[in-house]
Amino acid sequence: MSLLPGVNTLARDYDSGRSTPEEAVSELLATIDRLDSTIEAWQALYADDAIDAAVAATKARAAGHRIGPFHGIPFALKDIVDVQGRVTTAGSKAWAARLSPSTALIARRLLAAGGVLLGKTKTVEFALGGWGTNQHMGTPRNPWDAENARVPGGSSSGSGAAVASGMTPCAIGTDTGGSVRLPAA
16 A cells, blocks of 8 residues: 655645645546555545646646645545535435535635645445445445455545545545544544
């Protein structure tokens, strides 16, 4: 398993010129392509938009324009976080075609700070449960023992598995009853 540097390391690498958002997103998309058929962390991948945003961030940074502290940092959202015009399934087939009417505050803030949205990660149906499984939309596997199909736990299981496997340096999850704490453990 190849782990991409974390957010702080990526930001330092961007600032020093050792890496660019375009290079990071390209590497992540290759990692997702290689691993997600086994890990199954992603509900939706926005590859074309992520590449476009990373190219724009790379050009802006090269020109000396830094949008914010998160400029060019790739991230994922748990599939209960709305992004206007994108489907938010909340892990339910009943919402498989539900287009989000607006963008959630956390997503707006990350995007405004220059973040590059890679896509949305799987969740327990309606984020109700700490076990991490979803018989309808697919269950992410724990990247540390994917061959035995161990679940990563928590309704933020897709976000936890995506970060742990190096498919994204960070992901937003939610936590009511352990949904972030269980995958992190």
